[in-house]
Amino acid sequence: MSRWLVLFGKEWMEMTRSYKLLWVPLVFILFGAMQPVTTYFLPDILANAGNLPEGAVISIPLPTAEEVMAKTLEQFGTIGLLVIALSVMGAISAERTSGVTAIVLVKPISHLAYVSAKWAAMLALILIAFAGGFCAAWYYTAALFQGVAWQSSLIAYLLFALWLGFVGSLTLLFSALLRSGAAAAACALGIAAVLAVTASVFPKALAASPGMLPKAASAQFMDAASASHPWLAAAAALLVMAAVLAIAAWAVRRRPTLEA
């Protein structure tokens, strides 16, 4: 365990030195805060945008607080995923290229410990960043629209954080399997997109698909009844994450350096 903590400390230091611990949460907070604010000022923004004939009347119904929160989650589902995939993509492939992996694994450390320390650090980063963004969105929604019940918000946070962690784990896996970081990010985002789309097209058949998670998270704000079984999808996501760790550890064992 103490060895694992050393590895975790190394990952943490890497995240501080590369400023990930700073900019990822800041970006999440910015987007979380901006979504309610732009929604609130949308009529003003449209009115000032020009190109409208004199006397045109724009009437946009003010969305409810719940709709704003659901919309914010949608925002995190695109930009948030992109940011996470891009910041995780080099986790293993870059260290393999630079030879750090080989140096670390000279020590008596299991491959699984090496991968899982990375995974835990990534998960901590995601939880912190998304908590910041989610709180900012929650705060601004409460200030500009109306408060949202914290119980459903907490469940939505956990479900969506699991989805973000799931996609982050996929990125980590492809980072271990593939040579290029960009390809790893692209593969993970592609799979995430396919899962989310298929889950929204066949919600009944794919109730246990992790792709249900973002939908289930927004459904917490709309009507909790429609998301009756997000727990199956959550369990499936956790299982896949465990499998991803095992496969990534195997991939690192098989090819610790580029030359080998």
Place this chain on the structure above:
Amino acid sequence: MELTTSQMMTILLPIALIQLALTITALIVCARAEETRGPKWMWVLIILLVNIFGAVLFFIFGRKQA
């Protein structure tokens, strides 16, 4: 919307400050880096001109691994 200017400020100021913090850190990191991927002046322009994503782009692609 019926908001006074000071109310507007209290809403928008935190967002502006966070964005400013992001931009300034990116600029400092860029200035202190020994080498960046691509010319430094290009990154300074990207950080300053591309809203929010400029700093993100620099942090992801601009830094050279030590």
